[in-house]
Amino acid sequence: MKKYSQHINHQHIARLLTHSTEQLDGNVVSALQQARAVALQRQRVHAPAFSLSAIGHHAHMPHTPSQWVATAILLAAIAVGAIGYWQNAQVPVDIEILTDDLPIEVFVDQHE
Amino acid sequence: MNKLVAAIALCCALNSSLVSASPEPWLTLPPAEREALAPLYQQWNSLPETQQHNLRRLAQHYPKLNAAEKRRFQSRLVTWAQLTPAQRQAAREKYRAFSQVPPEKREQVKLMVKQNQAAQQSASAVAPATVTAPVPAPVAAQP
DSSP states (O other): OHHHHHHOOOHHHHHHHHHHHHHOOOOHHHHHHHHHHHHHHHHSOOOOOOOOTTTTTTTOOOSHHHHHHHHHHHHHHHHHHHHHHHHHHHHHHHHHHHSSSSOGGGTTTTTT | OOHHHHHHHHHHHHHHHHHHOOOOOGGSSSSHHHHTGGGGTTGGSSOHHHHHHHHHHHHGGGSOOOOOHHHHHHHHHHHHHHOHHHHHHHHHHHHHHHHHSOOHHHHHHHHHHHHHHHHHHHHHHHHHOOOOOOOOOOOOOOO
16 A cells, blocks of 8 residues: 555546546446536526635625625724724834924925 | 634634723823823813824823933824824935935935924014004994
């Protein structure tokens, strides 16, 4: 068994499968083709699942109210996160302006 | 799906807590923040909560500053808080632009500003103090 498993690799398996399918008779092949067509048909009937992994791959629109809610919350979270990030990014510059040895009036235009 | 909604809602809640905290009365601020923001003591409770939040973030850096920086920070805080968001943003952009200037030119500008300040101070010290007498209010003509 150990010796046999050493010889089996994925290329070997692929060769075996190809060889096996060539041995199938016409009825079996057509039955398999029909089964594949039915399975594909069933897959098309179902509404595509909305998932994050679909973004950029298949831009699915939300279908159900809960998907719309999730999308809205996600967009709101992204917007709020972006604002928070932007505000945090300002802190070092603000500190530098407030502590620089140049007076603040150099950077501030009071007449704006 | 419900798990996804819950997870997104949680992220949203966490984010919102970072962006806008509820307004904080002066007396509830931690002592370290009160020390940093002391010049704003009188106007603190009337500041918008977003501005309070931003100022508190600045105050968190205060303990790390040296003595001179702390003095400058506090002396400029009221001016900074009184600016509009657009003025603050313009100041940030000017500061960033100034940071791109070569160091030797920056030093020249700093020297010029210091000389200008010194000249203004000496001029104000030399100028005689003018006392303006209060102008009496015009008396309405009696009929």
